[in-house]
Amino acid sequence: MQLTGAQALIKSLEQEGVDTIFGLPGGAILPVYDPLIDSSIRHILVRHEQGAGHMAEGYALATGRPGVAMVTSGPGATNIVTPIGNAHMDSTPLVVITGQVATGSIGTDAFQECDITGITMGITKHNFLIQSAQEIPRAVAAAFHLATTGRPGPVLIDVPKDVTQSMMEWWYPVTIDEYDLPGYRPEVPLDDRAVAAAVALINEAERPVLYVGGGTLKSRAAKELLAFAERTAMPVVTTLMARGAFPDSHPQHLGMPGMHGMYSAVTAIQRCDLLISLGARFDDRVTGKIAAFAPDAKIIHVDIDRAEFNKVRQVDVALQSNVAVALTALDAGGAMPRNLDVWWKTIRGWQEAFPLVYDEPASDGLLRPQHVIEAIAAKAAPGTIVAAGVGQHQMWASQFWKFEEPGTWVNSGGAGTMGFGVPAAIGAKVGRPDRTVWCIDGDGCFQMTAQELTTARSEGIPIKVAILNNAYLGMVRQWQEMFYEERYSEVYLSADLPDYVKWAEAMGCVGLRARTLQEMHDAIDQANAINDVPVVIDFRTDAAEKVFPMVASGASNDDIMVHPSQRSAQ
Amino acid sequence: MSPEPFLGDVAHTPVRHHILSVLVENKAGVLARIAGLFARRGFNIYSLAVAPAESHARFSRVTIVVDAESAPLEQIMGQLDKLVNVVEINDLAPVDAVERELLLATIETDVANRTSLLDTLANAGAAIIDVDPGAVTVMLAGTPSACDALERALEEFARVELHRTGRVALPRLGRAATA
Ligand SMILES: Cc1ncc(C[n+]2csc(CCOP(=O)(O)OP(=O)(O)O)c2C)c(N)n1
Ligand SMILES: [Mg+2]
Numbered sequence: 029m030q031l032t033g034a035q036a037l038i039k040s041l042e043q044e045g046v047d048t049i050f051g052l053p054g055g056a057i058l059p060v061y062d063p064l065i066d067s068s069i070r071h072i073l074v075r076h077e078q079g080a081g082h083m084a085e086g087y088a089l090a091t092g093r094p095g096v097a098m099v100t101s102g103p104g105a106t107n108i109v110t111p112i113g114n115a116h117m118d119s120t121p122l123v124v125i126t127g128q129v130a131t132g133s134i135g136t137d138a139f140q141e142c143d144i145t146g147i148t149m150g151i152t153k154h155n156f157l158i159q160s161a162q163e164i165p166r167a168v169a170a171a172f173h174l175a176t177t178g179r180p181g182p183v184l185i186d187v188p189k190d191v192t193q194s195m196m197e198w199w200y201p202v203t204i205d206e207y208d209l210p211g212y213r214p215e216v217p218l219d220d221r222a223v224a225a226a227v228a229l230i231n232e233a234e235r236p237v238l239y240v241g242g243g244t245l246k247s248r249a250a251k252e253l254l255a256f257a258e259r260t261a262m263p264v265v266t267t268l269m270a271r272g273a274f275p276d277s278h279p280q281h282l283g284m285p286g287m288h289g290m291y292s293a294v295t296a297i298q299r300c301d302l303l304i305s306l307g308a309r310f311d312d313r314v315t316g317k318i319a320a321f322a323p324d325a326k327i328i329h330v331d332i333d334r335a336e337f338n339k340v341r342q343v344d345v346a347l348q349s350n351v352a353v354a355l356t357a358l359d360a361g362g363a364m365p366r367n368l369d370v371w372w373k374t375i376r377g378w379q380e381a382f383p384l385v386y387d388e389p390a391s392d393g394l395l396r397p398q399h400v401i402e403a404i405a406a407k408a409a410p411g412t413i414v415a416a417g418v419g420q421h422q423m424w425a426s427q428f429w430k431f432e433e434p435g436t437w438v439n440s441g442g443a444g445t446m447g448f449g450v451p452a453a454i455g456a457k458v459g460r461p462d463r464t465v466w467c468i469d470g471d472g473c474f475q476m477t478a479q480e481l482t483t484a485r486s487e488g489i490p491i492k493v494a495i496l497n498n499a500y501l502g503m504v505r506q507w508q509e510m511f512y513e514e515r516y517s518e519v520y521l522s523a524d525l526p527d528y529v530k531w532a533e534a535m536g537c538v539g540l541r542a543r544t545l546q547e548m549h550d551a552i553d554q555a556n557a558i559n560d561v562p563v564v565i566d567f568r569t570d571a572a573e574k575v576f577p578m579v580a581s582g583a584s585n586d587d588i589m590v591h592p593s594q595r596s597a598q
Numbered sequence: 599m600s601p602e603p604f605l606g607d608v609a610h611t612p613v614r615h616h617i618l619s620v621l622v623e624n625k626a627g628v629l630a631r632i633a634g635l636f637a638r639r640g641f642n643i644y645s646l647a648v649a650p651a652e653s654h655a656r657f658s659r660v661t662i663v664v665d666a667e668s669a670p671l672e673q674i675m676g677q678l679d680k681l682v683n684v685v686e687i688n689d690l691a692p693v694d695a696v697e698r699e700l701l702l703a704t705i706e707t708d709v710a711n712r713t714s715l716l717d718t719l720a721n722a723g724a725a726i727i728d729v730d731p732g733a734v735t736v737m738l739a740g741t742p743s744a745c746d747a748l749e750r751a752l753e754e755f756a757r758v759e760l761h762r763t764g765r766v767a768l769p770r771l772g773r774a775a776t777a
Contacts, residue, residue, distance in 0.1 A: 149631055150638050154682040157626070174682065210656075211623060211685040335676030 033161030034059040034192040040168035050080035054100025057127030059192040079451040079480040081111020086455025094121040102140030113151040115182040117442025121175040122182035130190040153181030161196035170207040178214025227361040233302035242269030243307015249352035265293040272431040286314040288423040291382035310340035320584035394570040417449035417473025419503040421496040425468040447476030485536035498571040499523035532564035614667040621686040642668040645764025697767040706756040722748040
């Protein structure tokens with residue numbers, strides 16, 4: 029069967045089971061948009077290519093399936109660089125297709141030419157510049173294989189215009205050998221000696237902690253984690269990337285560690301004698317000052333990526349493995365720490381002394397952002413997916429929402445990309461139309477990518493957006509307040525400009541505003557009653573609120589600052 | 599990628615230098631991927647030599663002399679291994695390897711220096727590969743330390759140009775390379 033390269037590209041995506049592409053056309057990718065009309069694949073036309081990338085990420089984080097985005101060459105390609113970098117930091121499986129100028133024009137500074145494979149070399153797991161139409165099926169199959177196996181990540185396919193216009197004889201690779209990836213070995217057999225060494229360390233431990241990272245979700249290991257944790261009775265912490273991997277309602281869960289982590293989670297790590305890292309990477313936002321991190325702990329590090337071992341912290345046992353496989357092996361090996369009653373008694377003491385708190389909601393005046401999140405959570409359907417922007421509101425969302433299952437937290441961790449929230453929520457809703465999707469956003473973040481609500485309205489994607497409008501780039505304001513003597517430099521945004529309600533309405537969404545407790549409850553109820561169009565609520569929150577606990581950048585986790593009301597207990 | 603010369607013979611090469619013999623797919627951009635990785639992770643390269651691999655046109659062999667102090671060798675190899683086009687990495691500690699390097703130099707000659715230059719070349723085992731009335735081009739294929747020694751010896755002559763290729767290496771016979 030003879031096909032054009034463009035037809036072959038679309039047919040290859042169909043072969044990979046793609047149901048949705050997020051994208052925006054232009055000259056170099058035009059040939060591919062023609063056969064798309066006849067395809068079963070849904071295309072979602074974004075208003076900015078950054079939106080396409082973050083939507084694909086949200087789709088991937090909510091479903092576990094790779095997200096797909098397609099854009100044109102030059103500025104279309106550079107506009108999607110931020111989401112590619114974001115997905116790279118968070119190991120999110122993406123396949124991004126970019127148009128390119130014709131092969132004969134490459135290197136001539138042709139109209140809308142840019143070296144996108146060069147630009148994204150350091151922020152993709154791999155990328156391809158396709159040279160002939162015949163290669164397209166192999167590149168697509170390989171791209172999906174690379175994006176989703178081993179440590180997942182973004183893969184980019186750059187397709188010159190003449191390649192999509194020329195003819196090829198249709199074929200599709202059926203075995204991995206045909207992908208032509210002689211240097212790619214994502215899985216290695218489990219090292220029995222390392223398993224035995226890990227079991228020996230666990231069996232001696234008196235103060236162990238399970239340090240659960242995003243790799244646990246990537247490994248789909250929530251079930252194995254629950255079984256292992258319950259059998260061994262060990263305390264569990266889940267990083268920002270792992271929220272939902274272990275139920276927040278579980279009594280063994282201490283919550284999130286790190287810069288804005290729970291006091292008990294941070295301190296349990298500091299005092300533990302064995303830290304078992306499950307798909308976590310000792311990020312500086314978790315470790316604080318590395319030399320002072322978990323000083324008494326032996327380290328067992330489970331990771332599919334061997335380059336993570338000893339990168340930041342010297343490990344005692346490295347287990348190169350998918351987390352589910354490793355936990356099963358540790359179970360089979362008889363891993364069982366000593367009696368942990370004393371350890372738990374200490375931990376319970378920290379939990380009682382330093383729970384998560386915020387000041388009482390004032391009956392007049394501005395809303396407490398934490399209270400708004402708790403109110404939304406209390407009224408949310410079970411299984412609601414939460415996406416967030418980046419800033420204070422993101423930390424409060426992670427702290428105050430109770431996550432019970434994988435795929436319910438959609439967040440930008442490693443890169444901290446403002447503007448992630450709205451498009452990621454849209455992508456999540458496309459992937460999980462059966463679920464309610466809330467975006468907890470900041471006023472600063474919202475202004476970066478809000479135009480995608482036009483996309484959501486026109487495509488019929490009814491997400492709900494809560495803007496915690498503190499009129500500030502709040503997280504930066506918090507740092508200036510605490511570390512720059514309250515010298516506020518370029519952080520004020522205004523609560524009223526833009527008018528978020530009118531803006532929402534202009535984009536075909538329902539816009540609501542809440543200034544008082546009563547308005548807050550009414551607005552949430554109203555939003556919950558609307559299921560056909562997107563809703564945006566402008567919650568007026570107190571700019572003076574700060575995120576606690578907090579470990580200052582570069583400080584030891586021992587110097588954690590708790591909420592002012594708890595300082596006397598410290 | 600500054601080709602900082604090695605001092606001393608192989609046995610005295612500082613331990614922090616390691617030789618990575620890397621088999622890569624012969625695809626466009628592979629060198630950029632390797633160079634980019636070293637640059638963005640802050641790993642230092644002392645020298646780098648590339649040529650088509652022995653048996654297959656599909657592969658090339660890249661011999662990289664790395665500074666194992668800019669980052670632990672394990673970290674360099676782990677990150678390198680993640681490049682999809684990297685097929686195989688052999689790590690050769692200097693004591694486990696036989697290494698050779700090629701040096702080419704053009705030297706100005708006149709009646710006054712000809713005899714001492716010829717002596718120097720003879721001592722080093724270097725050959726003359728090109729001549730004109732005012733200059734000779736000489737060549738030495740030898741250990742990095744032999745090349746170092748010749749380079750130093752040639753300092754007393756007027757050098758027009760001197761190039762070194764960076765080393766290539768194979769495991770010393772009777773010793774297993776660590777994969
Ligand atoms: C693209 C980008 N630019 C700048 C930053 C730095 N930054 C981190 S949080 C933040 C403030 C976010 O403001 P807002 O969305 O209003 O959230 P808030 O902290 O007020 O809740 C800024 C500017 C960033 N993370 N991403
Ligand atoms: Mg704000």
